[in-house]
Amino acid sequence: MNVRLSAASLYLLTCLTACGGGGSDPAGSGDVLAVPPATSGGSGGEGPVEADAIILSENFGDGQFSNFDAADTEAFFSEAYKALADANPNDTKPSFYHPTCCFYEGDDPAGPVAVNLEQMGIVSDNGNPAMLLNTGRFSAGQNRPDLTGTDPKKDSTTGDDVATWGELNLSQPYRISFCVKETSGSRNMQVYVDNNTSSESKSYWGGGSQGSRIFNVPADQLVAGKRVQINVPGDILLDPEATPVDVRPVQVGSSTSFLQFRVEGGSSVIFDDLLVEPQTEDGQADLPACNVFVPATAPDAPDAPAVTAGDGQLTVSWLDVLGATSYDLAYGTADDVASATVVSGAVSPQVLVSLANGTEYFVFLRVNNAVGAGEWSASGSATPVAPLGCNLTAxxxxxxxxxxxxxxxxxxxxxxxxxxxxxxxxxxxxxxxxxxxxxxxxxxxxxxxxxxxxxxxxxxxxxxxxxxxxxxxxxxxxxxxxxxxxxxxxxxxxxxxxxxxxxxxxxxxxxxxxxxxxxxxxxxxxxxxxxxxxxxxxxxxxxxxxxxxxxxxxxxxxxxxxxxxxxxxxxxxxxxxxxxxxxxxxxxxxxxxxxxxxxxxxxxxxxxxxxxxxxxxxxxxxxxxxxxxxxxxxxxxxxxxxxxxxxxxxAGASSSAVLSESFDAATDGDASTSDFFTAGYKSISSDAAKPFHNSTGGGSGTVFAGGSVSLANARFSLGDTDPATDTADTDTVTRGDIDLSQPYVVRFDVTVNPNPAADDGKCQVYVDNNTSSSSKSIHGGSSKIFEKSVGIIADGDQATGTVTIASSVGTATSFLQVRCDSKLDNPITIDNLVVEYQ
CATH class of the missing domain: 2.60.120 (Jelly Rolls)
Known part of the structure; x- marks a missing residue:
């Protein structure tokens, strides 16, 4: 008997250290699970944004950081996590977030990193990343000025500055808000505009009640579980329902500003879900509810894994657990974990276990996080069986x-x-x-x-x-x-x-x-x-x-x-x-x-x-x-x-073929390891800079690996030329890159599906609709051309096999969206998506 990780598992293991942006300490711990591309507009990407757009939204690495060690903090302060859009060419570390204290040895960016997690860093709020400041400080959106010195982005602003040098558009009334998780001590938490020092007067805006320090409140006055609001100009509230504690009377900020966050030594603040937006917006309503900090504990026992039989193997799958660093499996011929063989270190929610045909095996699962290993789950079981065979070529x-x-x-x-x-x-x-x-x-x-x-x-x-x-x-x-x-x-x-x-x-x-x-x-x-x-x-x-x-x-x-x-x-x-x-x-x-x-x-x-x-x-x-x-x-x-x-x-392409997608960069796209959601993998035919595929929701629930895609509580589009704009029932034109003007058939293979027939989850296919509502399309409710319970999704109401969808909904400029909703017990794996005319 032997165990081998699936292609998806091997791919993720590789990406932990090789896909760009993953950080680790010398022992290999603290790897970043996934690194997003440099964001645009609202997260500091492509320079000043319009006044009616989100200026900055930061959750400090939800779904990306799991070990909560020095390597995760180092990754947060890297350009791989979030980069400046228009960095000074002399800036050797053009990260959007720049540590202005307590990060580099001797505070010299040219020297080694010496993260002090007691002063500043990513910490675990029961598995969810948050930011701790205690003496530490960092800036957001600060471009490197043309100044000499060890670190021109630290302690370089002065009261004599004649210009600002950031990427945040703070030229119109704006609001900064964040969730307070935990505090200690009576020293101040501070927020500065265009000031990378610890002195309020050293800024283009000067000091005083109308100067650069727009927030200066003792940590023990902040309310854990409440959202702070800093309105500039306007009131400062430590609780949206309480009386303002201060007021900022004038506009402080320009179209090229940056922010700095600081907590004075001897006090600490853990905060999360930072949002900077125009006062005309209310993006706070879409953020998670504030709650108090809860230190992480070892994970609870997860649900029993889904186990699907194959030829000489079992496919074992489960739902990802927030904060998990890895998973352990145990398998045996008795429903008893104590006598089972343990396999440690799986990093993706699906592995293959090679076993003998004809014997029932019981499989158990436990979750590891930064604290340790959790309890074992109840067992899932299946019996590997040989397939029926194949047809010999004559x-x-x-x-x-x-x-x-x-x-x-x-x-x-x-x-x-x-x-x-x-x-x-x-x-x-x-x-x-x-x-x-x-x-x-x-x-x-x-x-x-x-x-x-x-x-x-x-x-x-x-x-x-x-x-x-x-x-x-x-x-x-x-x-x-x-x-x-x-x-x-x-x-x-x-x-x-x-x-x-x-x-x-x-x-x-x-x-x-x-x-x-x-x-x-x-x-x-x-x-x-x-x-x-x-x-x-x-x-x-x-x-x-x-x-x-x-x-x-x-x-x-x-x-x-x-x-x-x-x-x-x-x-x-x-x-x-x-x-x-x-x-x-x-x-x-x-x-x-x-x-x-x-x-x-x-x-x-x-x-x-x-x-x-x-x-x-x-x-x-x-x-x-x-x-x-x-x-x-x-x-x-x-x-x-x-x-x-x-x-x-x-094989070539049939004259009736419209689209063929194998989810494999070796045969589709650019024949490299480019990320699926990039133009490098596959682009819109009329614009080589636009990706052909785009995540439209639940990106972490979509895993492309080993030439297939696993999907649960997620959706992605194919051929949408304007993915940032939601479709609506008021649309008058279509905008896609796929010609569906003739009756056509969509086919794809479901290769792995551990969901039972009674599963409430469903999968859908839409035309000219990038939302989760079938009516929000030029085609109205007809945009949903397929919906079926996941346990019987394939032709003949089977769990696996080919899915065939015949339709005539579409135009010469259409696009598709594939979705599996949040009610799925486990992800399914699909491959070989083809669209061809009838």
Missing amino acids: PGDITTSIAWSAWDGCVSPDTSGALVLKANTTGSLSYGTDEILFGANNNGTSTLDTTADSGARSKGDITGVVADADGYPQYFTLIARVDASASTARGLEAEVVFAAPSDQRAKLLLRPDQGSDGRIQLEKVLAGDATAQADQTMTDDYHIYHLSYTLLDPTDVSVVDGNNLLISVYRDGVNISDQFTGTPGDTVIAATGRSGGGGANRMRIGEDSSSGYFSVVDWILWSNAQSVAEMTADDLVGELPASIGELGFY
Whole structure:
């Protein structure tokens, strides 16, 4: 038995330290769970804002900070958390929030960080982040002035200043409000405008009752659980329902101002949900109710996890818990946690546990937070079962213009009839005396696993793969869809040995154990037996590898230095030949080939070394036709047999296709790890700067990882060109990037769904509606084209499977929204969303 984290879990584990903005101490604790992009307008993003817009809204990292240690505080004061929109180019730390005390060693930003959490930092209000000030102070929205000194953003304002230098528009009457959580001591809490010192007079606005210090109240007068209001000009209230304690008589602030928050030494204030807005607005009504500070405790026992059976595995999922740093699972064959096997450290609310088919397992869950581990939940249970199998590709299934030979991964390659040869006969790989460690998974794929015995040498041969020839040229094309992401050793070998009179051979090696994330090798094919290799990420699911070989006559005078073997290498449809060492910049690799083939005219699949191998193969195709070897990946789009499995790039697009989304940056978007909600992943067709996908609610409930999306209490749109504006029933035009002017069908697969049929939660699909109300659209109530209980969401009222939605609601400029509401017990996972005309 073994346990492996799901692709979503692995992705989140990676992002904790590699996705930009995560901070950690040397021991690795305090990682930031998610870092938002630099915000605009109301949160200090793109400079001065209009007077009728929110100026600043800050919740101090709700849903982002969980360990409440020095690293979380360091992350808060970083540009990765929130950046200045128009930073001075000399500012080496252009963060929106700048510590003006108690953060850098010697108060020098060029020096190391020395966070003193007793003076200033992110603390846990029962798992919810809040800000503690005790002697500490920080500014918000302060641009770096052109001043010399150790820190021009600290203690640099003066009463002689002739201009302000911030990003907050405080030129019109405004209100600052925040929730007081806890206080101690009698020294003052202070708020300054355009003043980064601790002296009220050192500001463009000077001192006194009309100066820069707009708030100066003893901590023991603040009321825990109440919202402070500072109206400028206007009253200062420590409780919205109480008598004002002070008044600010004049406007203090400009269109380029900043704020500074401070608590004098010896006193402390914990506050949260800071809001700066025009006095014409009342955004306070939308904020959480104020409450008093409650120190975090170890978590309560969570609800039993949802457990879904698969082939040799269980999918275990649960709802995220506020303040959780990680989760522990325990599983066993008895409903008793004391005898169960414990697996620690899951960071996403879904993992896969590999177990034996036919046995019922009980799974328990507990939550860890900054305090410690909580109590175990009640158990969830399920019994892993083998799937029904797959349909073996037959010669008649290969109907393309190319007479492919194929292995579709459905059965072990040594099985009689496992291979289709030149689209008209069947065969198998011959293993001879080698051990067969290439086993079918009964789902259309087969796994090569020699990790238990690295010297096993599980390799299969098939002969006659190169066309009979007395000479040259000889041609061979190999295309395979392989997943080596789970391997910590080697992945797969595929070697071709050319026909006589050639003595040459070429071996493809997939090496997930090499480079930072993987490496492709063409073993010893260059002059002097040098290996051509290129680093390629293999930690992210399946990839399609496509190699085209042309073997020329080595005695031909046109052959230079014996480089008579020409190889083109494609990955997921992209020619990567120029990335190989030894042939930089060339779209074709000129090689000598490795000697010792003896004209055997065969292909060998598997492994042939003393190292362990692990990979999953979906399918392999090959051809010895000259015409195929001379075709690029683009030329082969639509030319691969559809029956063998997923074809990715090579499948092409149907003339009826409107939209295809695999939720995988490797095949959609920019083929990188760009965040799903960015233009880098996929943009609006008419504006490359606008993201095609946008979160429209509950962003933390939407997890894109491993080429799929998990959704609960969240929604996102596809193709909305103006996502910041809510749709309404008064709309007169549509604004989307998807042509739905003809009757169409929306399809997507539900791959993981632990919700029971009786679950009250539902999922919906809307057209030209980015709200959660079906009537708020130009189409009125008809905008909701799909709604179904989550437990029976798929066709035939199944929990998993394909969802098919036929509709004619839409225009030539429409967009879609996918939503799963707050009543879901557990998130569901969807994949392969397609829109096509009927």
